[in-house]
Amino acid sequence: MSDDTVTLERISDYLDAGRLPYDPAIEDDPENQAQLVALARLRSLSARLVEDDADAVPAPDSGWLSGVMERVRREARSGRDLPIAGDDPRAVLQVTEGAVRGLIREAGDGVHGAIVISCVLRGDVSTIGAPVRVEVTISALRGEFVPAMADEVRAAVGLRLAAQTELAVEAIDIVVGDVHLLADGGRP
Template sequence: MTLSPDDPNEDLIASLSDYVDRGETPPAELLNSAPEVRIAYDALTRFRTLAQDILEADVTAEPARDDSWVTGILSNIHREARAGRSIPVAHPSPKATLSLTEGAVRGLVRSAGDGVAGTFIGSCRLEGDVTTPGSPVTVNVTASVFWGERIPQTAQRLRDAITTSLLHHTELNIVAVNVTVTDVHLRRNPEPPAE
């Protein structure tokens, strides 16, 4: 299967979802064909793992469930995996020009956020002039949390994880990480609420 992320006739998320659904890893040529393919695949894999209990619980609990939140997250992953703006990276040599794509930064945010227990990221936006070094940048994310999680503490853990990841991997001047919790979901195997 050949997939070109720049070809509007190809549906990147649907193609990668087929592999994830079958429990298979896409061919290396596909994963290495463009950074956005790897970013989307990693995000889909994390999302599928985190959402599996929710989806299975919904199937057994409600015959007519609303899958719009799943569709929304998949659309966000597809949109956010695209390269976007080019973010300069400092280098001691005046002859070197290095940059990081906005899509890669959004991938870092999603990975850090999805790594916080009891949550997963719905969407991510970088606001500010990321193309000018030192310009203030605000990160806005939406998130879903599991029932029983304390939302203020969970939002703070998300802010901390995202900030730490961006400080470690980028040179962006992050002035704020705003977290908006948009969904609360039940676990299939409930855990006691976080203290």
């Protein structure tokens, strides 16, 4: 491993230091930036859970957080190129699949009580107008009514993709891969 390798530990230490001094290997690399944003979001959600439910919710085991971060790391890779229509026929515009997964993750994580574990684009994303299915696996951490949470995640992801991509989304499938209920099974 070279000194330039950016590990999750390095990203975590950088976040702990308040992102100072500026680290271009993290801040200027889209994959590392996506991991940094995901880790910051997970820490924020974890802090809120600890504050809100310190006595009621058992802490998730360390393997759970490591598993989520491993999925984020895999999904942060560029992946396929998705074309974007432009006014100039000589210009080739595209966005990476990793960037689109980042949009999906951000939209889903914005729903109260949900954390996106993984997201997959299924279909021919390299052809504008080709039908695409989006599968988003979430963790329902707050003991919320899961069907309503899934509908909120689906709507948030759909709005974000419609506003910021040219994907012809035919369906957004929400899979609940993990649920952390309150100790008494009730709502917060």
